[in-house]
Structure formats: structure tokens, C-alpha cells
Amino acid sequence: MPSWAIGIDLGGTNIKTAVVDEVEGILFEESQPTDTDSGPDGIVRQLAQVAAEHYQRASETLDAGAFAGIGVGAPGAVDSLRGTLSYPPNLPGWGRYALREQLQNRLEEDHGITAFVLIENDANAAAYGEAVYGGGNAFRDFMMVTLGTGVGGGIILDRKLYRGPNGTAGEIGFMIIDFEGDSVHAGVRGTLESLIGKERIVELACSMIREPGTSPRLMELCLHNPERISPRHLEQAAREGDVTAIHTWQRVGKILGVGLANIVALMDIRKFVIGGGIAAAGELIFEPALMQLHRSILPSMHEGLEIVPARLGNKAGVCGAAALCFASGQSLLQDD
């Protein structure tokens, strides 16, 4: 009988929760606003509440004996071995917090549920979700890159999550490809995030649209106010042939390609799954990225290079968090 688990994606805006069947994927899901004002203890109560509700509902049709546990993807520095979350961005009032232990306590004391709980970094959870149910399913080794407000990533090696010695692997947004350039993010010069984070892409388009009359379609979409340009406008305008929009995506793709080349050179990973809101531009980014990738690495490493879209959208996190509960490496996540 297939296992099932509860996957939770704890975000600064919403908490997404899903009951996930090992074989079928998501059975049912829900999203509710994160009660950020209530601090860690309040959020743990909220997490325990949504988990319990999903557990009860799932128990009506699923076998409790096949319940694998509750996986939580959380932003920021997660120590999955110890189950702690430290200084999550967008969640005020958190220091270093024993999220796993506290959630287990709340589940037992408030809801009478004893469950295996694991905590994982949200980008890692999303990468694992794509590995099991999404765009990375065909690949034994790949890197998931998330292009959105920020640039993040997760690495899958031999179908397992690669966390690194301290659990912080995959921070591709901090990869430096222009160490003497002008773009700065979080105090570091020339990182991928400083170059192709969402705001930077919009700035790039704005800087190119200066010449009046060059991009009528893009100007129309942003109501003739370049300040209002959004990635969605850029996508639509590019598909309709707008030159500025096309050049913007080519530049984004080129920069992404340079970053991917560094992953090929260093880790010998040749498959890339690209997700996040910005990745909706699809081939507009992927084609120039693949072209740049070929230009940036030795011909002897060209074999097997692929850039594909993520498939789970914003459900990758809940899927991955649940799937980690099924993983054979599960015991690695428990205390010794």
C-alpha cells in the first residue's frame, strides 16, 4: 500500500498544505494566510492546526498505518538534522527556533497526533518535489533554479537532495559572475540575484526603453509608464515581437547561462529545471541560456546539457516536503 504524507510550505505570506499520496501526488490541498504577527509560537500553533485538520480529513479515506509524516518547507537557514529554523526572512521575531520539536509537541498536546516531522529549506523542498513529481523526474542528477523576486536553487544528486556539510548548499543566487560589476545584492557584487532578480529585470527593461518610440507594445502594456513594467508585460510584449522585451529576456538568459556553466564546470551537473514566476517566460530565457551555456563550457562537456521548465509551479514545495517523508534517506533526518 502506498504511503501518504502531509506537505507544508511555510511562507511569509501563505501557509500551503497538501495531503500527498506517494504514487498519485497531491490528493487535496489548501492555502491560508500566514499569521506572521503571532511570532514563532503562534505560527507553530497554526501549523499544528492545519496539519491536524488535514490529518483528520485524510484519515477518513486513507490508512493511518500508511502515514509517513509531516514535512515542512521553510524559508531561511534550516538545519534539517536538528530540525531548527534560523532567522527566516519575512517572518519577524524568529531567532533560532526548534521548529520540529515545537511542532511535534503542539501536535501531541493540542491534537493528540504523534507524527514523524521533518523540516527542510523551502528551495530544497521544491527541488525535491520537482525531482519526484515534476520536471526533474527523468533526471538522476540536476539542479533546480528558481527565478523570482530572488534567485534560489536546490541540488539533486543520485535522486537525493544534496544539502552540503552544513545544510546550506544550492544558494545559486549568491554565485558571483561579475565580481567587478555595478550590481549589488545583500552587499555582494555581481551575484546572479543582483543581475537577474525580478526587480533587476524590470530595471533592465526600463533602462533599455529610454529611447522614445522604440517599444510601442511594451509601453502600451505598462500604460506608458515604464515604472509599471512587470515581468508579465515583458513576457507578453516579447511574444508579440517587442524589441526591448526580447532583448531583456536574451540578457536574462545569457546571464543565467553563465551561472549554469559554472555548475557544469564545478559539479558536472548537466540538467537544469527552471521554476519560479520569472520562468514563465520559458523559451524566451531558456534558448539564450542554453546558447550561452554551450559557449561557456568545453565542447567535451556539451553532451547531455538540458534546460527544462519546472512543472509543479507553487506546489513544488508541498510535494517535496511530503516526498521527503517517503524518502529512503528519512532516517538521516532523525537525531542519532
Place this chain on the structure above:
Amino acid sequence: MPSWAIGIDLGGTNIKTAVVDEVEGILFEESQPTDTDSGPDGIVRQLAQVAAEHYQRASETLDAGAFAGIGVGAPGAVDSLRGTLSYPPNLPGWGRYALREQLQNRLEEDHGITAFVLIENDANAAAYGEAVYGGGNAFRDFMMVTLGTGVGGGIILDRKLYRGPNGTAGEIGFMIIDFEGDSVHAGVRGTLESLIGKERIVELACSMIREPGTSPRLMELCLHNPERISPRHLEQAAREGDVTAIHTWQRVGKILGVGLANIVALMDIRKFVIGGGIAAAGELIFEPALMQLHRSILPSMHEGLEIVPARLGNKAGVCGAAALCFASGQSLLQDD
């Protein structure tokens, strides 16, 4: 009883060979010019000959039953699973060649020796040598970076060699940190090797020495001909306070630090063992590298950062090639 093995470092100039005791390290060693003119078959005969000589000599005092095998570190693209070597640089006339099989055949037919043979990329072998017997011995996870004519590397994860899905991992010389810069190596712009390969370091110093009278000590060492500046001159001049030489090494360290920061961000590796001829400059490079490393990554990742010198010099390759024969992962290297 400890095992022993034969380690061979096949280079374009010399073949180095050592008999290595699992516990004691190198027992005895030898170096002879590579007979590059004789092509792959001739070199395999030469390899079999030196291996047989070392085997015979070792057998006088060591137990043949404790012989673990022959490890060969070779330049270029090595498929260690299949035992093939493809297009090694500096070895003319090689295509893709079944080095392991051919060497086993020659050993049996010419010398009556049946032995386990493994082939590994030379940079990987050197990294493994430092892991077992050298500067990386204290680290579970580290990256070895070799600074010489080229810039190369090898990655150790959980005390094992990380080869990557296709066996080409660790090519840090191809990491791009200045994608729009002027430096080009092997057709790729802004790679570490294009910025701090040996020749580039000398060029850098030359370009800074233009102003007459600014660097009397360095000028003295190169006999007043900047074209003759060598890394050794730069090291000596810097230790004696020469401004151009100090600035050159600071620049090299800064660039290295940016490269290492990318490894921290991507792989969460925080220990670095630096070898190769250029690394003789030691702290002249390591200090600015560590400073740049701290500036280039999030404070939450500063814990545990270390840059240390390699300790085995040009013996890392033979040590590592032999040590791979002892490794528990040995079976992985044999055909299924």
C-alpha cells in the same frame, strides 16, 4: 596488516611512481621522463615496466597478499568507471583509449602480474592524496584547488572523491567570475584560469610595473627585464616589501576568494586546500583570498571557513592514485 599499492602520476613530461603503504604513505618513489613520442601503446608499455619494477622491489619486503593494486592519475578526461582516457593534453596521438584494460594486459603478458588497476583524473587523484595523507586530512569535505600553469581542482565530500555524474567535476579553472571581462582562456571569457593562470599573473605584474622606479627589488630580480618576471620573483619581491609584487598577489588572492565564494554558495564546502606551484606564495595569496571570501558570502555562512596549503607538493598525485586502491569505494570503479 596494512595494504600497499602502487601510485602512478602520468604527466606530459614525467611519469612519477611510488609504492605507498596504507598507513605510512610513500615507501619509495621514482620519476622518469614520459616517452611521449611512442604514443599510447608505447606509454602503456612504459607504465607496465615501471609498475612491474616497483612491484618486484616492493615484493622483497612486503606481503604480496596485501597488494591492493595500481592506481594511475592521468591528465584530461578520464572515465574511471570504464577505465578510459580521452585526448589527454600534452600527450600527442591519443584519442579515446582503454588505458586500464591495456595496462592490465601488458602487466599480465609482459610481466606475469595480475593486478587491480584504476585510472583517475590527475587533479582528482591529487585531491584524494591530500585528503588521505596531506592538507585535507582533517576535513570531511573540502575542495582542493591547484594553482599552476592552469587552475584545476578536485572535490572531496564525506572523505570520498566527488566525480560528478560524468566524471568531470571539479573544473574550477572554468568557473566564470567576470563574464564581460577581457580575459579569455580556451575561448571562454572571465574564467578563473583566464584571470589567475600562471602566465596571467606574470602579465598582471608586468602591467603594473610600467612606471619606472616603482619596484626596484622586482626589477632587480628579473634583471631589469619585466618579460622575465616569474612567480618566484614575485614571491621573493613581495616578501621583501616590493609594492608591485604585493599588489599582484593581493589581486590573485581576491580573485581566488571570489571563486571560492561560489563554491561555498553552491556546494556549502567551506574548507579549501590550495596546491600547485603558484601556491608557494602561501599567505600572500591566502590572506586576501580569505578576506574576499568573507566579503563575498552571507555572514551566516562564515562559520568554519578555512584556506590551508596543500602538503604533498607534486607527490599528491601518486599518493592519491595509490590511496584510491585502498578506498572502500573501490568496487565502484570496477565494471559491473
